[in-house]
Amino acid sequence: MSLNFFILLQLPEAFVIDLEKLDQNYQSIQKEIHPDRFASFDDEAKLESIKKTAQVNDAYQTLKSPIRRAEYLLQLNGIDIHDEKYTAVPQDFLMQQMEWREELEAEKQNKVALEKLAHDIQKNKNEMMSQLPTFFDNKNNLNDAIKVTRELNFIEKIEQHINDALIEIV
Amino acid sequence: MAYSDKVLDHYENPRNVGSLDKNDPHVGTGMVGAPACGDVMKLQIKVSDDGVIEDAKFKTYGCGSAIASSSLVTEWLKGKTLDQASEIKNSAIAEELALPPVKIHCSVLAEDAIKSAIADLKSKQGK
Numbered sequence: 031m032s033l034n035f036f037i038l039l040q041l042p043e044a045f046v047i048d049l050e051k052l053d054q055n056y057q058s059i060q061k062e063i064h065p066d067r068f069a070s071f072d073d074e075a076k077l078e079s080i081k082k083t084a085q086v087n088d089a090y091q092t093l094k095s096p097i098r099r100a101e102y103l104l105q106l107n108g109i110d111i112h113d114e115k116y117t118a119v120p121q122d123f124l125m126q127q128m129e130w131r132e133e134l135e136a137e138k139q140n141k142v143a144l145e146k147l148a149h150d151i152q153k154n155k156n157e158m159m160s161q162l163p164t165f166f167d168n169k170n171n172l173n174d175a176i177k178v179t180r181e182l183n184f185i186e187k188i189e190q191h192i193n194d195a196l197i198e199i200v
Numbered sequence: 201m202a203y204s205d206k207v208l209d210h211y212e213n214p215r216n217v218g219s220l221d222k223n224d225p226h227v228g229t230g231m232v233g234a235p236a237c238g239d240v241m242k243l244q245i246k247v248s249d250d251g252v253i254e255d256a257k258f259k260t261y262g263c264g265s266a267i268a269s270s271s272l273v274t275e276w277l278k279g280k281t282l283d284q285a286s287e288i289k290n291s292a293i294a295e296e297l298a299l300p301p302v303k304i305h306c307s308v309l310a311e312d313a314i315k316s317a318i319a320d321l322k323s324k325q326g327k
Contacts, residue, residue, distance in 0.1 A: 078288045085324040112236040114305035117312040127233065131261040180235040187238025 035089035035102060045103060045166035047093065056090045097186065100162055100179045107172065111179055120182065127184050134192060141199050148192045155185050203264050204298035205307050210268035218257045220244040226295060228321025230313040234305060239266045243313035245277055245285070247321060253277045258313075265303040269293050269310035282318055 036043040039055045051118065068079040092098045101111045115132035130151065137143035158178050203211065222229045222244065230243040239262030246255040256274040260267045272293060277285055293299075293307035 093250055114234065114236055114308060117234055117309055118234040118316075119231075119235065121231050124231040124233050124242075126261070128231070128242060128261070131240060183235045184233060184238045184240070 033085065034106070035092055038086060039093060041093070043106070043186070045096075045100060046163050047099070049094070052090070052093055056086065059086055060066045096159060096162070097179065097182050100166070100175065100182070103166060104172075104176060104179060109172075109176055111176065111183070116180075119184070120177070123181055123184075127188065130188055131191075134188065134195065138195050139199065141196065144192055144196055144199075148189065148196075151185060151189060151192070155182065155189075158182055158185070203268075206272075206297050207264055207268040207299070210271040210297070211264040214258075214267055214271040215256050216255075216271065216285075217259060219259065220246050220257050221254065225324055226243050226321075228317040228319075228324065229313070230275065230317030230320060232309055232312045232316055234262070234309050236305065237262065237266075239263065239306070239309060241266060241309050241313050243270060243273070243310070243317050245314075245317050245321065247282065251281050253280050253282070262309075263303070265285075265297070265299055265306040266309060268297050269306045270295060270313065273310045273314060277314070282321070285314055286318055288314055 034043070039052060039059070041047050041052060041055065060083070061080050063082045065076060065079045068076045071079075080107060104111055116175050126179065133147055134144070137147065158181060161178055162175060165171040165178065213273040213316040219242075220227045220229075224246070226246050226248070228245050228247065230245075231241070232243075233240045239260070241260045241262065242256045242258060245253050248254050258270040258274050260270045275286060276288060288311060290304070290307035294304050294312055297307070299307055
């Protein structure tokens with residue numbers, strides 16, 4: 031069992047975290063456990079330092095991204111957002127996804143249209159993200175947190191496709 | 201990862217891509233999505249008065265395996281009754297397309313799309 035990422039980076043276990051503190055803690059822990067400091071130690075200590083460094087990096091990347099942090103918090107609550115058996119995403123949300131995907135397909139060569147689409151999606155994403163702190167604050171709203179976190183996975187995916195298309199144009 | 205020949209065939213020549221009129225009382229629309237990979241799948245069936253599927257169309261935004269799974273089921277669905285259609289299992293889809301374990305969820309998505317389309321049709325027809 032790996033150590034809790036929040037404990038590892040010395041932060042309270044919550045969705046809203048102090049990002050500056052996250053950076054500071056990460057850097058100071060990183061310095062402490064860096065493999066270079068263990069160069070003259072025995073192999074076991076060296077290996078331990080490498081393992082710990084990988085773990086701290088993983089923890090940092092996870093907590094730094096709000097969506098990954100949300101997924102991790104849900105995971106700590108025993109919920110696997112990536113459960114492949116789950117496909118019953120709300121219909122209206124999927125309909126919207128389908129429309130965006132169609133628009134992306136139709137406007138693949140159109141930089142202006144793609145940028146507008148990306149902007150609209152970003153707005154949507156911001157709204158969804160702004161709901162998460164309240165949902166995580168209140169344990170009764172965990173189902174809402176699950177729903178929004180799942181939906182954000184779809185949003186990330188289409189954002190990625192739009193970026194790929196924009197790179198193709200330039 | 202290498203795709204099987206059957207996946208490639210459906211991916212390169214997808215059957216029955218498109219849409220049916222979702223307001224038609226004889227048309228059932230299924231929409232499903234996989235949060236893990238962000239794939240979105242729409243499957244529509246058109247059913248005659250005696251309960252036989254006359255037409256099936258799909259639109260899938262996702263990986264090759266997801267496209268192949270939905271393309272394959274549109275072929276399978278035509279001519280089947282709703283009861284027969286609801287018996288289509290993801291394991292049969294995965295076997296036909298020789299999907300590797302990491303892509304089994306694409307066949308799950310296709311099976312759930314069939315169920316979702318049938319449920320939509322039944323609720324429309326008040327059954």
